[in-house]
Amino acid sequence: MSTQQGFAGIGQSDRTAPTPLLPVSLENVCFGVNGADLLHDVSLTIGPGNRTVIMGPNGAGKSLLLRLMQGLISPTRGKLTWRRDWNSRQGTQGGTPGSATGGMPSGAPPVSIVLQRPVLLRRSVAANLTHALRVLRVPRAERAARLEELLTLGNLQDRRDQPARSLSGGEQQRLATVRALAASPEMLLLDEPTASLDPQATHAIEGLIQSSHERGTKIVMVTHDMGQAKRIADEVVFVSQGRIAEFTPAETFFTQPQSEEARAYLSGQLVI
Numbered sequence: 552m553s554t555q556q557g558f559a560g561i562g563q564s565d566r567t568a569p570t571p572l573l574p575v576s577l578e579n580v581c582f583g584v585n586g587a588d589l590l591h592d593v594s595l596t597i598g599p600g601n602r603t604v605i606m607g608p609n610g611a612g613k614s615l616l617l618r619l620m621q622g623l624i625s626p627t628r629g630k631l632t633w634r635r636d637w638n639s640r641q642g643t644q645g646g647t648p649g650s651a652t653g654g655m656p657s658g659a660p661p662v663s664i665v666l667q668r669p670v671l672l673r674r675s676v677a678a679n680l681t682h683a684l685r686v687l688r689v690p691r692a693e694r695a696a697r698l699e700e701l702l703t704l705g706n707l708q709d710r711r712d713q714p715a716r717s718l719s720g721g722e723q724q725r726l727a728t729v730r731a732l733a734a735s736p737e738m739l740l741l742d743e744p745t746a747s748l749d750p751q752a753t754h755a756i757e758g759l760i761q762s763s764h765e766r767g768t769k770i771v772m773v774t775h776d777m778g779q780a781k782r783i784a785d786e787v788v789f790v791s792q793g794r795i796a797e798f799t800p801a802e803t804f805f806t807q808p809q810s811e812e813a814r815a816y817l818s819g820q821l822v823i
């Protein structure tokens with residue numbers, strides 16, 4: 552896995568620079584369940600670098616968009632293409648694009664996701680991280696050092712032997728976030744990661760997001776928190792009723808939203 556754009560400092564070093572994973576392009580993507588489209592004709596290119604924040608009312612299709620990018624679901628119609636063919640073991644050079652065009656996904660792109668409610672093993676903090684490192688096939692000899700790096704990154708050194716599920720909500724989310732970063736992902740997807748956290752815990756997660764951004768990891772985050780969106784976003788994708796209503800630089804979005812739907816959302820009106 553690349554550390555060229557991923558989380559440096561957690562150990563790996565590729566000698567050859569792989570073709571970057573991004574951009575990911577969605578061309579006329581529809582996603583439906585039982586014949587009913589939940590995402591309609593989505594065309595969007597998400598490039599590296601900028602922190603992308605996805606906003607929109609409840610039920611608009613934001614999580615579905617993230618799941619498409621996570622590879623958990625595939626378009627019912629249309630095409631989703633990565634710059635790098637992550638499906639192919641040798642596909643890191645030359646750049647045959649990877650794509651998903653329907654049916655069940657055949658694999659998952661090398662991205663990590665953080666959800667609103669972390670899913671943690673009924674084991675200690677350290678065991679959760681060690682398990683992730685094992686699954687990621689980090690050589691046994693490197694695991695101890697990487698574990699320490701992750702514990703330090705998440706400020707969880709004092710909690711290492713505590714059962715993960717007995718941590719506070721904020722600590723659990725710090726653990727889930729550093730576990731996601733253990734993979735040195737080129738892209739980190741976050742689905743309302745701080746929705747149930749207090750300001751201090753939110754600040755800690757935003758710090759982790761910011762430091763991984765500074766190390767080159769692409770950030771794509773769904774949030775309803777306007778303050779957080781303003782703090783983090785370089786660009787905003789606004790989703791309404793399964794369509795992309797707007798994809799603009801953050802400053803434009805917050806000061807001069809172009810779409811009727813975004814104007815209504817930002818002014819606190821009900822958007823159906």
Ligand SMILES: Nc1ncnc2c1ncn2[C@@H]1O[C@H](COP(=O)(O)OP(=O)(O)OP(=O)(O)O)[C@@H](O)[C@H]1O
Nearest residue numbers: 584589607608609610611612613614615616773790
């Ligand atoms: N597997 C499914 N079967 C049927 N409907 C689904 C399925 N998954 C999602 N939906 C519907 O698709 C719509 C979009 O869901 P999604 O979770 O993407 O919304 P969202 O924008 O993330 O909303 P929220 O802000 O409330 O989390 C919703 O109406 C949801 O009920």
